[in-house]
Amino acid sequence: MKNHFDVIIVGAGPAGVSAAICCLNEGLDTVLIDSKQKEMIGDKVCGEAISKETSHQVSDLLKIQPPFGEEVNTNVKELVLQTVINQDHIVLPAIGYMVNRHKYGQRLLKNATDKGIELLDRTKAIRPIIQNGKISGVVIKPWHKEERELYAKIVIDCSGIRAKIRTSIDDSVEPLLYTKLTPRDFAACYREIIELEEEHNLDGKIVLKYEKDIPEPGYIWFFADGEKKLNCGTGFIKDGKNKDKSVKEVYFSAMEKYYQREKYIVLDGRGGSVPIQPPLWNAVAPGLLIAGDAAFHADPLTAEGHGPALLAGCYAGQVAKDAIDKNRYSTEELWGYNRLIFSNFGSEHARSRILAMVLEKLGASNLEFLLKRKVIKQSDLTSEGILKKNSICSLINRAVRCMPRIHLLILIKRTIDISKNLAQLCGNYPETPDKYVEWVKSVEKLYSRLN
């Protein structure tokens, strides 16, 4: 059996299939590995909301159809941030789809198989093969068979939150790569798809409800998935005082404030994990590119990671093609991938992390206060809003409304400053790895201003 390829892709989730289609479009000899059985690929615990803009952008890049037909359950129009007091809320435009992840994932896989991908399903990536300081392949373990070695010019790690390849690399192979996964890097989640007896009146909405009894990031979500259908769930960082808390129990006790158990049926209920850190500041190593959850590409505030994973997979495929054309695989040669990420969703996600940290710091009761007094407005939370210059008048106006909790306004002002500086830094992502350490120091200094 063949064991040498141009590209090995580990994981056939959105990042992996997108990378695969891109590599095939570029004429690269590519193998796609997934531990799941072929028919189960794409089936994943998820909120299932995807941005229209990103899914269409990826479809254009890959020359495939955007989500259509039975892949789309319903349309999304807005994201609502809310506390227990329903009338005090922030609405942000969020045009997209609620997709059936399994059907959409299967179709993307079919796009890849139709183009001739070599798919090894029910096959686990066990560890990377490292030769002369370069990731040169992967040891795989097919279902009920012996381990064997596959070699490639480039390996793309799309193995999701566990990041099997990234986290199995010794720091010495690439000192600029974060090779760990700690409990503070992701939120453990529990999610249900439910069917209510009556219509929920949340048509077109994806709602994040901040609750003081839910540990950070502190919300339960309700995503409208049809007139009576909802995708709901919660998740939090299982560390420190919340280490032994059950996500399922927290979810059920939050849920019963909104819907009585006997008034709905559960169509699906499962656990999962989602990254909550900003994108890896560097997602390359010699011979390796990392895309999707494996590189923390989900939005740290909303957990939106499906579209970013598709986009990152596509960029990884493009960078792999360039490297293979030049036959050069060093970190420096692959560095352009980081610049692509940070000139796209990377900068926004880095700022989302700031916003998530502030919301956690505020807690549900201060957030309630700020929304009620209209100290925070919808326009503040859009990416343009957070970068907007605040006039003295508007600051005084807010200060008056914020009395007596003036320290909250100081926190908001600091957040706006940090976000502006972070956007600037991301816009100036280092052109080469030699400026990286200094750049990361500046970024981390900004984050530390929130502590």
Ligand SMILES: Cc1cc2nc3c(=O)[nH]c(=O)nc-3n(C[C@H](O)[C@H](O)[C@H](O)COP(=O)(O)OP(=O)(O)OC[C@H]3O[C@@H](n4cnc5c(N)ncnc54)[C@H](O)[C@@H]3O)c2cc1C
């Ligand atoms: C509860 C929850 C709600 C979410 N809600 C949303 C939402 O509403 N909108 C949104 O956009 N995103 C949401 N996300 C995030 C989104 O699901 C992920 O960001 C996205 O799936 C990431 O895609 P990926 O390809 O990187 O990883 P995955 O989709 O996790 O795919 C990884 C693939 O790698 C395979 N794999 C793993 N390890 C190995 C191995 N060792 N060998 C071989 N194969 C391996 C897995 O079987 C899997 O098929 C949510 C996530 C969770 C957990």
